[in-house]
Amino acid sequence: MNTPDNKTERSLEACVRLLTADCPGAVAVIELLFSEQPTDVVPFFQQFVTLSKDSFVPDQVNRIVYGRWRDEDVVAIRAAANRWEIHCHGGRAAISQIMNDLETAGGTITDSSSAVRRPDSSNEDLDDAVAERALTQALQSCRTLEAARWILNQQDGRLAILRKGLRSDNPDTRHAAWEIVRRWKDFARHLTDPFRIALMGVPNAGKSSLMNALAGKQRAIVSEIPGTTRDVLETDIVFNGWMLRLADTAGIRDSAASSIEHSGIQRAITMMNAVELVCVIIDATNPVVDEALIRQLQSITVPYILVWNKSDLLTGSETQSTEESRTNIRRLLTAARDVEVSAITGSGIEQLLAAMTETLILQEPENDCPLPLRGLWEDLAEPQSATS
Numbered sequence: 551m552n553t554p555d556n557k558t559e560r561s562l563e564a565c566v567r568l569l570t571a572d573c574p575g576a577v578a579v580i581e582l583l584f585s586e587q588p589t590d591v592v593p594f595f596q597q598f599v600t601l602s603k604d605s606f607v608p609d610q611v612n613r614i615v616y617g618r619w620r621d622e623d624v625v626a627i628r629a630a631a632n633r634w635e636i637h638c639h640g641g642r643a644a645i646s647q648i649m650n651d652l653e654t655a656g657g658t659i660t661d662s663s664s665a666v667r668r669p670d671s672s673n674e675d676l677d678d679a680v681a682e683r684a685l686t687q688a689l690q691s692c693r694t695l696e697a698a699r700w701i702l703n704q705q706d707g708r709l710a711i712l713r714k715g716l717r718s719d720n721p722d723t724r725h726a727a728w729e730i731v732r733r734w735k736d737f738a739r740h741l742t743d744p745f746r747i748a749l750m751g752v753p754n755a756g757k758s759s760l761m762n763a764l765a766g767k768q769r770a771i772v773s774e775i776p777g778t779t780r781d782v783l784e785t786d787i788v789f790n791g792w793m794l795r796l797a798d799t800a801g802i803r804d805s806a807a808s809s810i811e812h813s814g815i816q817r818a819i820t821m822m823n824a825v826e827l828v829c830v831i832i833d834a835t836n837p838v839v840d841e842a843l844i845r846q847l848q849s850i851t852v853p854y855i856l857v858w859n860k861s862d863l864l865t866g867s868e869t870q871s872t873e874e875s876r877t878n879i880r881r882l883l884t885a886a887r888d889v890e891v892s893a894i895t896g897s898g899i900e901q902l903l904a905a906m907t908e909t910l911i912l913q914e915p916e917n918d919c920p921l922p923l924r925g926l927w928e929d930l931a932e933p934q935s936a937t938s
């Protein structure tokens with residue numbers, strides 16, 4: 551392969567900018583903005599990159615080509631006539647290698663926050679600028695490869711079209727665009743923000759043990775003494791490309807042993823309004839859910855899952871009263887899902903994670919759907935009815 555060491559003399563008249571966050575991530579995107587449409591872009595890239603000859607079609611905008619930059623796999627995209635994007639591994643070494651090479655070749659490194667908005671822009675230009683900024687910010691904030699893929703898929707101009715649609719004078723166009731925002735804004739938000747999930751239940755049900763099992767590490771203190779967890783303790787995990795922020799909470803019971811435990815219970819109940827999913831953890835060998843928690847669950851719109859923990863202790867011949875307690879809980883609580891797990895053996899943990907994400911994400915958008923990323927639409931006035 552060619553390397554910068556045997557490169558031809560060629561000065562790069564382009565600005566080089568890191569579009570993704572200046573910290574380690576799954577992928578990084580480096581923008582190469584030529585001052586004018588380059589004519590000899592193939593030899594330029596060949597200084598650095600081994601590309602499949604057949605795949606390299608420099609005249610085509612939005613053409614994706616795969617190659618290697620020294621030892622790093624890269625994807626290069628001609629995003630516009632004079633604008634290229636190089637997607638590489640998000641580690642610091644890969645980013646600085648490529649940026650250094652481009653700077654050595656004559657490129658000017660510019661700040662990632664440099665403005666994309668020109669002061670004399672028309673509304674149309676502004677839509678393009680807002681769309682580009684929303685895309686850049688989403689890329690900088692996402693933390694998983696899957697989220698980065700969803701976001702990168704948006705860079706074919708569809709966001710600017712969506713933005714124009716939201717402001718369109720044509721009521722049908724405007725309505726269709728706002729429908730996309732209503733339908734997919736939560737999905738789009740969670741490409742960068744974690745879903746928040748509370749683990750709740752009576753003391754000793756195994757909430758902290760389950761949090762540790764889900765996180766794969768000893769994050770929370772576990773003990774056989776009821777009332778061990780006093781405060782909300784959060785930890786982030788990733789499942790199937792989705793970020794989940796789990797909150798372990800104080801066990802809910804009427805007879806709090808201290809004012810500290812009582813405060814913890816109040817915080818746990820308040821937490822229910824701040825999350826998008828509640829996992830009700832129940833000791834399957836002694837199925838109890840506190841009445842206060844049952845009342846809360848019956849009154850909120852947040853979905854919940856019943857998680858029957860300590861399945862490793864089930865013998866298959868539980869007493870009649872255990873069975874009746876289970877049936878009674880299922881009768882009182884209309885859960886989105888019902889999962890049996892063991893925080894100790896790990897059995898059912900995968901199913902619980904799948905149940906969480908399936909409850910949180912009921913549907914995924916089509917591949918060609920524009921996503922209402924943060925910053926793209928919030929400043930616009932949403933019409934009140936379908937005909938407005």
Ligand SMILES: Nc1nc2c(ncn2[C@@H]2O[C@H](COP(=O)(O)OP(=O)(O)OP(=O)(O)O)[C@@H](O)[C@H]2O)c(=O)[nH]1
Pocket residue numbers: 752753754755756757758759760771772773774775776777778779780799800801802859860861862863891892893894895
């Ligand atoms: N056999 C078995 N024991 C479990 C399981 N999960 C938790 N335990 C045990 O149950 C006891 C209580 O576990 P914790 O995780 O501290 O329970 P908690 O719900 O967080 O309790 P509080 O913080 O007091 O509300 C500990 O002795 C755990 O080892 C399980 O799946 N199987």
Ligand SMILES: [Mg+2]
Pocket residue numbers: 757758759770771772778779798799801
């Ligand atoms: Mg606990």
